[in-house]
Amino acid sequence: MLSLSNLAVARGGVTVLQGLTLTVRPGQALILRGPNGSGKTTLLRTLAGLQPPAEGSFDLPPDSIAYAAHADGLKSTLTVTENLAFWSRIYGGPAVENAIRALDLTQLVRRRAGELSAGQKRRLGLARLLVTGRPAWLLDEPTVSLDVASVALFAGVVRDHLGKGGLAVIATHVDLGLPEATVLDLDPHRARVIQSTGFDEAFA
Amino acid sequence: MSIWEYANPKRFMQTSAWALPWAVGLTVALLVTGLVWGFFFTPDDYKQGSTVKIIYLHVPSAMMAINAWVMMLVTSLIWIIRRHHVSALAAKAAAPVGLTFTLIALVTGALWGQPMWGTWWAWDPRLTSFLILTLFYFGYMALWAAIEDPDTAADLTSILCLVGSVFALLSRYAVNFWNQGLHQGASLSLDKEENVSDVFWQPLVICIAGFILLFITMVLLRTRTEIRARRLKALLARERVA
Amino acid sequence: MKALLLRDLRLAFRSGGGFGLGLAFFFLLSVLVPLGVGPEGGTLGRIAPGILWVGALLACLLSLDRIFALDHEDGSLDLLATAPIPLEAVVAVKAFAHWLVTGLPLTVIAPGLGVFLNLPPGGYQWLVLSLLLGTPALSVIGAFGAAVTVGLRRGGLLLSLLVLPLYVPTLIFGGEVVRRGAENMALATPLALLAAISLGAAALLPFAAASAIRVNLR
Numbered sequence: 001m002l003s004l005s006n007l008a009v010a011r012g013g014v015t016v017l018q019g020l021t022l023t024v025r026p027g028q029a030l031i032l033r034g035p036n037g038s039g040k041t042t043l044l045r046t047l048a049g050l051q052p053p054a055e056g057s058f059d060l061p062p063d064s065i066a067y068a069a070h071a072d073g074l075k076s077t078l079t080v081t082e083n084l085a086f087w088s089r090i091y092g093g094p095a096v097e098n099a100i101r102a103l104d105l106t107q108l109v110r111r112r113a114g115e116l117s118a119g120q121k122r123r124l125g126l127a128r129l130l131v132t133g134r135p136a137w138l139l140d141e142p143t144v145s146l147d148v149a150s151v152a153l154f155a156g157v158v159r160d161h162l163g164k165g166g167l168a169v170i171a172t173h174v175d176l177g178l179p180e181a182t183v184l185d186l187d188p189h190r191a192r193v194i195q196s197t198g199f200d201e202a203f204a
Numbered sequence: 205m206s207i208w209e210y211a212n213p214k215r216f217m218q219t220s221a222w223a224l225p226w227a228v229g230l231t232v233a234l235l236v237t238g239l240v241w242g243f244f245f246t247p248d249d250y251k252q253g254s255t256v257k258i259i260y261l262h263v264p265s266a267m268m269a270i271n272a273w274v275m276m277l278v279t280s281l282i283w284i285i286r287r288h289h290v291s292a293l294a295a296k297a298a299a300p301v302g303l304t305f306t307l308i309a310l311v312t313g314a315l316w317g318q319p320m321w322g323t324w325w326a327w328d329p330r331l332t333s334f335l336i337l338t339l340f341y342f343g344y345m346a347l348w349a350a351i352e353d354p355d356t357a358a359d360l361t362s363i364l365c366l367v368g369s370v371f372a373l374l375s376r377y378a379v380n381f382w383n384q385g386l387h388q389g390a391s392l393s394l395d396k397e398e399n400v401s402d403v404f405w406q407p408l409v410i411c412i413a414g415f416i417l418l419f420i421t422m423v424l425l426r427t428r429t430e431i432r433a434r435r436l437k438a439l440l441a442r443e444r445v446a
Numbered sequence: 447m448k449a450l451l452l453r454d455l456r457l458a459f460r461s462g463g464g465f466g467l468g469l470a471f472f473f474l475l476s477v478l479v480p481l482g483v484g485p486e487g488g489t490l491g492r493i494a495p496g497i498l499w500v501g502a503l504l505a506c507l508l509s510l511d512r513i514f515a516l517d518h519e520d521g522s523l524d525l526l527a528t529a530p531i532p533l534e535a536v537v538a539v540k541a542f543a544h545w546l547v548t549g550l551p552l553t554v555i556a557p558g559l560g561v562f563l564n565l566p567p568g569g570y571q572w573l574v575l576s577l578l579l580g581t582p583a584l585s586v587i588g589a590f591g592a593a594v595t596v597g598l599r600r601g602g603l604l605l606s607l608l609v610l611p612l613y614v615p616t617l618i619f620g621g622e623v624v625r626r627g628a629e630n631m632a633l634a635t636p637l638a639l640l641a642a643i644s645l646g647a648a649a650l651l652p653f654a655a656a657s658a659i660r661v662n663l664r
Binding site for chain 3: 048049050051052062063065066067069070071072073074075076077078082085086087089090091092128
């Protein structure tokens with residue numbers, strides 16, 4: 001379970017989002033919506049524990065999360081299987097075969113990651129989530145460079161994960177067709193600029 | 205009132221604005237007295253002649269070169285533990301001052317060493333240690349300059365200062381081990397026998413006090429500048445968001 | 447942790463570059479120095495311990511930025527930071543992997559290069575032993591420097607500027623061991639101090655490096 005209470009997050013010392021209070025229960029997905037620069041990535045990085053909240057708090061044990069950023073963290077000289085097996089062993093998670101099948105990578109297992117197309121790389125990056133065995137997925141624009149069929153495939157994977165009692169926070173503009181999804185529009189939570197307090201008070 | 209209140213930027217600006225004129229005045233008075241006394245009203249040394257008078261620049265700047273690093277270490281620790289911004293900025297402000305003192309010590313040492321030892325430079329432990337200290341200052345300042353986000357810069361430079369201090373100390377012992385050296389012993393010590401004689405000693409103490417105050421003045425000035433620069437940056441960042 | 451070590455080693459072997467480069471540099475340096483200094487055996491023999499240590503140090507420096515920069519670029523560092531192994535262990539393992547692909551091979555080829563440099567016969571065993579004990583310190587200190595500069599543009603140059611002063615004690619004691627060995631003098635003290643630096647650095651610096659990485663990822 002994930003709960004935020006009056007959370008505020010900052011990027012480069014400037015608060016970008018504030019007053020986030022909500023709860024995501026197991027089996028639920030939270031979809032983050034907002035224009036570029038509204039703080040989706042910053043919020044996800046905060047939840048992943050990579051940066052401290054500017055204010056407020058959230059409750060999400062660090063050993064329950066799996067984070068997928070813009071970059072997939074793939075090593076181009078390792079094969080598909082090797083890339084996945086590495087993360088599986090790091091997390092002590094389940095074997096890689098299921099993940100490979102779920103994201104339709106069976107044909108590619110022997111290929112090096114550097115030889116994959118952008119969409120295939122993304123699928124491999126997302127397959128990593130399955131081998132972590134972690135219940136809370138934090139996904140930053142997961143559908144970038146995926147074609148329509150792959151988006152549907154991925155939506156299925158997420159639905160499956162939610163069905164098993166996992167939860168997901170997803171920053172995306174694509175409708176994944178998730179049944180229990182809450183959409184959070186970040187626009188109203190944009191941090192208001194502190195009205196000028198004068199030169200002697202300013203300090204960031 | 206707790207001493208930490210002075211770490212509030214606004215409070216620091218008020219206090220330092222009040223203290224600065226006094227610090228400047230006292231620095232000028234002490235340095236003029238000490239240097240004039242030392243240069244013109246002390247006898248020549250029976251062995252070293254008038255070259256000995258360079259100690260009035262050499263010894264105080266060498267002491268402050270090390271003290272400046274120690275001050276940076278303390279302020280870095282305060283930043284890491286209590287996260288007072290003024291502390292981090294004071295460390296940043298002190299580095300170029302400390303570097304300048306180090307360079308003064310090296311240059312005056314070379315000028316003194318040439319007539320005394322017959323060489324501008326020798327790989328003597330003290331000289332080598334100061335050269336290594338110069339490298340530490342350069343690295344520290346380069347790291348500040350390379351990072352844009354001020355808090356990230358403060359964190360990383362503090363970590364570097366901490367680790368660097370340990371290695372600087374290690375280097376000092378390593379260098380001592382490596383070469384026993386020809387540099388004379390300490391100019392000042394609590395053991396009266398070891399001290400330079402009184403006629404040289406009195407103006408030297410005044411010069412040292414002057415250099416300490418010069419350091420404090422420079423750091424206060426530079427910290428004030430850093431705080432203002434930081435405020436400007438904060439206001440610009442706010443404008444960009446708005 | 448074993449998985450991380452194996453991955454780093456595999457990456458080093460597959461990409462080739464980084465690890466062969468340091469050895470080639472070390473080799474070239476040992477060939478160029480006699481060409482510059484002149485062929486006189488006595489002179490070469492006297493400076494050989496220092497040249498070999500400086501060469502090993504610089505060869506080590508060449509590949510330092512690869513320790514974290516590559517993982518930072520492709521996003522793996524973010525993922526490792528959120529993974530179940532502590533970041534301190536990640537640093538330690540990566541420094542160890544770096545040592546296995548640079549420090550260890552350098553130690554192995556150093557006696558061969560000692561022949562080029564006319565290293566006196568008494569020096570060889572101490573050359574190998576001092577490099578074996580000292581190069582881990584170079585890798586760990588380097589990993590710390592790499593952690594501090596990981597997110598920076600032009601990080602490579604800054605990395606050298608930060609790391610070289612930190613290398614001073616290791617270099618002094620390492621060179622001293624070989625010099626004394628070559629002259630058949632007592633060398634237990636510098637050898638013990640060299641080992642102490644390696645052990646101390648390996649024990650403490652991963653913590654400093656991990657906190658630097660956390661700051662850089664923020």
